Amino acid sequence: MFDIIKDQIGNAKKIIFVTGAGISQESGIPTFRGKDGLWRNYDAMKLATIDAFYENPKLVWEWYNERRRNIFAAQPNEGHNAIAELEKYAKVVVLTQNIDGLHQKAGSTEVLELHGSIIKIKCSVCNFRDEILTEFSEIPPLCNCGNILRPDVVWFGESLPHDVWQKAVISASEGDLMVIVGTSLVVSPANILPIYAKQNDAVLIEINPEKTEMSSEMDLTIRSTSALTLPEFISIFKGV
Ligand code: BJW
Ligand code: ZN
Numbered sequence: 001m002f003d004i005i006k007d008q009i010g011n012a013k014k015i016i017f018v019t020g021a022g023i024s025q026e027s028g029i030p031t032f033r034g035k036d037g038l039w040r041n042y043d044a045m046k047l048a049t050i051d052a053f054y055e056n057p058k059l060v061w062e063w064y065n066e067r068r069r070n071i072f073a074a075q076p077n078e079g080h081n082a083i084a085e086l087e088k089y090a091k092v093v094v095l096t097q098n099i100d101g102l103h104q105k106a107g108s109t110e111v112l113e114l115h116g117s118i119i120k121i122k123c124s125v126c127n128f129r130d131e132i133l134t135e136f137s138e139i140p141p142l143c144n145c146g147n148i149l150r151p152d153v154v155w156f157g158e159s160l161p162h163d164v165w166q167k168a169v170i171s172a173s174e175g176d177l178m179v180i181v182g183t184s185l186v187v188s189p190a191n192i193l194p195i196y197a198k199q200n201d202a203v204l205i206e207i208n209p210e211k212t213e214m215s216s217e218m219d220l221t222i223r224s225t226s227a228l229t230l231p232e233f234i235s236i237f238k239g240v
Contacts, residue, residue, distance in 0.1 A: 001232055005220055008203050009177060010236050014091045016175035017083055018193050022182020022208060024100050026077040026227040029070060033184055039063055049156045053124075057140040057148050064118065064151050065139065071099075071118055072133065076106035079181065079226030082234045084108045089237035093171040097183060097190050099153050112168050114160055114190050120152035160189065172196035179233070181207045181226045185214050207233075 002009060021031035030036040037044045042063070046052055053060045076084075084107035086092050094103050094111045099118040103111045122129045125147040141149045154160055172178065178197035185191040194204055194214055206218045207229045215221050222229050 001222060001224075001229065002205075002220070002236060005203060005205075006236055008219075009205075009233075012090060012175075012177035012203070014093070014175045014177075015086065016171055016178045016193075016197060016202075017092065017094045017096075018172075018178060018180045018183065018190065019083075019094060019096045019098060019103070020181070020183025020185075020190075021098060023079050023096075023226045024074070024077075024098055024102055025182065026079065026225060027074045027100075027102060029067075029074055029100055029102075031182075033186070039066070045156075048153075050158060053150060053155070057150075061136070061140045065136065068118055069135075071101070074100065074102065076102045077227045079230040080106035080108070082230035086234045086237060089234070093175070095168045095171060095190070095193060097187065099151075112164050112171070114154070114164060114168060116151070116153035116161070118151060118153065121149045122152040124148050124150050165189070168193060169196055173200050175200065175202050177203045177205070179205045179207065180214075180218075181230070183208070183212070184210075185212045205233075 025031055032044045047060055047063050080102050083094060083103065087109060092110065094108050096103055096111060096113055097115050099116055101117060101119060119131045119133060121132055123143040123145060126143060126145045128143050129152060143149050172193040173196045175197055178194060180194060194217065197204060204218045206215060206221045207226050209223055209225055
């Protein structure tokens with residue numbers, strides 16, 4: 001699968017992964033786009049906005065509550081596990097658009113969550129922030145200040161956390177190999193990270209069963225799933 005660029009891969013010292021919903025699909029977590037991207041006939045893309053939240057906070061919270069239950073019960077798959085194991089052989093940084101925490105659960109130690117985390121909540125008005133792993137008895141949950149709490153995630157039209165984004169750009173610009181896994185690369189600014197890598201002459205590999213916006217820019221594209229492909233990818237480093 002990786003024969004053509006095996007030498008380039010094997011010599012990589014700093015490997016950057018850019019991951020999206022597809023890497024968690026084999027853990028039972030639906031992706032956003034395509035047939036998976038519907039929840040009770042609502043378009044996930046229309047729910048992931050601040051306008052949808054203010055219009056119907058109960059509906060948006062029901063969506064997040066269901067996703068919280070599913071995500072908290074989910075386990076990392078062979079794809080997440082392979083990335084975590086790769087830390088034994090190279091410097092690895094994971095730039096993930098996912099909010100599910102499965103890279104950390106698999107053991108990856110350098111994970112930058114570009115779009116926040118489903119464990120975290122924040123007040124829509126004051127500065128209150130917390131991490132909650134239990135179910136909310138009341139939907140939408142309220143802050144002590146009386147206003148509505150919201151998931152601490154990044155919705156469309158909102159900026160990514162500044163420090164996280166700065167670190168992600170630096171990592172992307174310093175890697176000598178970037179592996180882009182399970183993302184359609186339609187959402188900015190995460191989709192410009194491969195451009196920073198390319199400016200550093202990094203080798204770009206895409207692992208995705210479907211073609212994406214940037215497939216033609218890749219040095220290698222693997223049209224398969226991440227749980228099937230990533231264990232084979234790390235076997236190059238193990239020398240097996
Ligand atoms: C497998 C697989 C397997 C399947 N193995 N692969 C016009 C107006 C307003 C804004 C904009 C505009 N034009 C552009 C913008 C900017 C906007 C944007 O990009 N919009 C586009 C949709 C057009 N971006 C933003 O607004 C961002 N902020 C920003 O730019 O700030 C500056 C700004 C401020 C004000 C105005 C304008 C700009 C913020 C983006 C936040 C995205 N948030 C979400 C929700 C997060 C919380 C949550 O999870 O609930 O993030 S939306 C959703 O998309 C989520 C994801 O992280 C993100 C990316 O999706 P991803 O991961 O790529 O998933 P899919 O489903 O698209 O793809 C899955 C892939 O996996 C597929 O390719 C499959 O083939 C593959 N796959 N199974 C491997 N087993
Ligand atoms: Zn508050």
